[in-house]
Amino acid sequence: MAGANGLYCTPYYRRFLIRWNSRGYATIADPFKIITINPNKITRVTGRGPNPGRFQWQDIGKIQDSDWDQNDERVENLPVVRALRQRFEHGEDWKEIDFIDHVLQEITRGNVIWRECASEQDVWAECSRIDDLYKNIRESGYRSQQKLVEEGKKSPDKYCDGDRFNCYDEVAVDIGREGEFLFVDGRHRLAIAKILDLDEIPVRVSARHEAWQQVRERTADTASNNLESRLNHPDLVDISP
Numbered sequence: 001m002a003g004a005n006g007l008y009c010t011p012y013y014r015r016f017l018i019r020w021n022s023r024g025y026a027t028i029a030d031p032f033k034i035i036t037i038n039p040n041k042i043t044r045v046t047g048r049g050p051n052p053g054r055f056q057w058q059d060i061g062k063i064q065d066s067d068w069d070q071n072d073e074r075v076e077n078l079p080v081v082r083a084l085r086q087r088f089e090h091g092e093d094w095k096e097i098d099f100i101d102h103v104l105q106e107i108t109r110g111n112v113i114w115r116e117c118a119s120e121q122d123v124w125a126e127c128s129r130i131d132d133l134y135k136n137i138r139e140s141g142y143r144s145q146q147k148l149v150e151e152g153k154k155s156p157d158k159y160c161d162g163d164r165f166n167c168y169d170e171v172a173v174d175i176g177r178e179g180e181f182l183f184v185d186g187r188h189r190l191a192i193a194k195i196l197d198l199d200e201i202p203v204r205v206s207a208r209h210e211a212w213q214q215v216r217e218r219t220a221d222t223a224s225n226n227l228e229s230r231l232n233h234p235d236l237v238d239i240s241p
Contacts, residue, residue: 027216032060033204041180062208064208068174075183103117104123174208175209175235216235
């Protein structure tokens with residue numbers, strides 16, 4: 001997995017993505033661009049595919065039509081997000097949290113449903129890792145993966161080796177037709193950012209709705225005052241009318 005992700009973040013793959021996704025568009029974004037947003041603006045989950053997080057690196061920079069941005073699933077209803085709120089807002093022991101109990105039951109059936117936890121020992125190690133991540137962000141602030149790499153540190157929320165991958169492995173979002181940020185991947189960090197009520201976090205865009213890409217095109221083509229309010233959108237600040 002680490003090797004594959006390293007490939008996706010090479011300069012060669014970046015150039016390929018830009019060429020592939022720029023067909024017919026004048027304002028294609030750098031597929032590895034990192035933008036900063038308020039985590040509370042991410043309220044819904046993307047409906048693009050059954051498991052978009054799994055293919056987040058293959059899909060990065062994709063422009064896609066259809067109704068995938070109309071999904072009603074809420075970030076707050078994700079089991080991991082609920083579990084972290086129980087842990088860090090209500091002070092519950094990990095052993096008392098329903099999600100952890102469900103993970104342990106699935107392991108006895110031979111199913112791995114959370115991270116790579118294949119044993120009870122793995123589960124408690126993961127819980128400890130999340131405790132460390134929460135404490136690290138609360139005490140030292142939320143730092144970008146680029147910053148952690150520059151400091152020679154490893155984020156507690158990491159499985160892959162290779163600095164190139166670590167630099168870009170931020171919370172992933174899609175952008176819907178109206179510019180809404182939709183959750184794709186990075187639920188532990190996003191949940192912690194919400195719990196700590198942070199003002200901003202770095203994110204990377206996996207896919208954009210075709211209608212939103214048209215907004216980017218029109219923004220580049222016109223100086224109309226009608227677009228003034230949208231020019232403050234984090235995904236449009238790199239475009240000059």
